Amino acid sequence: MAIKNYKATTPGRRNMSVLSFEEITKTKPEKSLTVSLKNKAGRNFQGRITVRHHGGGAKRKYRIIDFKRNKDDIPGRVASIEYDPNRTSNIALI
Numbered sequence: 001m002a003i004k005n006y007k008a009t010t011p012g013r014r015n016m017s018v019l020s021f022e023e024i025t026k027t028k029p030e031k032s033l034t035v036s037l038k039n040k041a042g043r044n045f046q047g048r049i050t051v052r053h054h055g056g057g058a059k060r061k062y063r064i065i066d067f068k069r070n071k072d073d074i075p076g077r078v079a080s081i082e083y084d085p086n087r088t089s090n091i092a093l094i
Helices: none
Strands: 002-005 017-020 034-036 061-063 080-082 091-093
Antiparallel strands (some): 002 017, 034 061
16 A cells, blocks of 8 residues: 655645555446435435534445355455445455
8 A cells, every 4th residue: 555645735734644545446336236325414304404513525325235244155256445435444345
């Protein structure tokens, strides 16, 4: 994994560096395993704000993940490692 260094355009960016996942994630997410995620933004069914300070951010799609570990004696191969915006880890397509 490469380390991306930022230029000091602001005081917060000075000495800032992050890990770059471009080498790991080369493919687009599998379309059959993604569904749209409704963004409520603090509104109820009437459209009125019921929770303050919620909303904004980037549009996300939910990744369908099989968490059940009942696939014994089935050979599998990692097809790709994908970014998941809904959790703090990457996910593997097997």
